Amino acid sequence: MQDTLAIAPAVRADIEARLAHVASEDGVRLLMAVESGSRAWGFPSPDSDYDVRFLYIRPRRDYLALKPVRDVVERPIVDEIDLNGWDVRKALGLMLKHNAVLSEWIESSIRYIADDPVVEQLADLANRHFNPRGYALHYASLGKGTVERWLDPGGEIAVKRYFYALRPALSVRALRLDPSRRPPMSMVPLMQAADLDRVLVDQVGELIARKAKTNEAGNTIRLPDIERLVADELSRAGEVPERADNTNFAEEAEALFLELVEKE
Structure with missing residues (x-):
């Protein structure tokens, strides 16, 4: 569910502009951009940072290059706005290790751009296979x-x-x-x-x-x-009970990543 009231319109516009600049400057396509931190967790202070987190995918050629491209995009904190993003390949790798961070980003009620359809697929993958x-x-x-x-x-x-x-x-x-x-x-x-x-x-x-x-x-x-x-x-x-890893988890994550890259 989108939350358009929690972030002041001027701040939201600034964040959206910065995200567009990141996509252009780094040559990536944003798949999702959300608030993650005290504002999204439901206990902000008046001076809390804006913890903007995003997923992105690079052009197909970047994944075929001999020299690996860095799998995070970061910007210095300016005016309490902190931008930090993960390559979708990194995100899927952490999901396979049952890291809960991506799960939280997916669930954030404060979203800065429209989700790419792959976000719904990521949520479904996590729901069916998380440990x-x-x-x-x-x-x-x-x-x-x-x-x-x-x-x-x-x-x-x-x-x-x-x-x-x-x-x-x-x-x-x-x-x-x-x-x-x-x-x-x-x-x-x-x-x-x-x-x-x-x-x-x-x-x-x-x-x-x-x-x-x-x-x-x-x-x-x-x-x-x-x-x-x-x-x-x-x-x-x-x-808390363990859910044994299903071999389908890694196979589905790999297939999802390859399908995304083939479209770039």
Whole structure:
């Protein structure tokens, strides 16, 4: 679902212009361009960056060249706009490793260009073949890396630090409860998928409201209920069932990539 209200029209126009410039300057065709970060996750601050992420494909000749072409396109952050994109071959390779990042990009509600039809095919491929255990371990690794920075009890903590651990923890929980579905990207539907009790829902809601009014460095008091939830869920990623890799997964990904390249 497109979200045209979350991004100010002037900012959206700037981002769209920058994306068009990237496509022209780097000689690529954009397949998808979305917001990925606190604005798409549902807990932005007034000064949050615009984390613009995109998929692209190069002309067929680039994939046949003796010298491999770099598989990412990046631009320096200017006016809080951060542009970063992956070659579709890189994206498919990471999907085969059950990296959850592409899954999130596909699910983003904030989109800057119309999706190429291949995006729907990527979503279908991920739905049919993703490994819930692989996703859970991915999220647990993200969350634990953040938790290590705020383990000391007492005092205050940056609100964003809570969210950067809480979102991965809720993703693990959602996968435990329903391993047949990729976890939602945005916080509110993620809380629903994680079946949180009302006390926790209210606490997270208060954190979202606080973050919406303060800068990225804004602090909050420690919240033991949330910290216990985070610690518990990040330790339970191993409980999420494994889905054995299907040989068809790699074959379908390869066929999808070759079909795309043949059209360029």
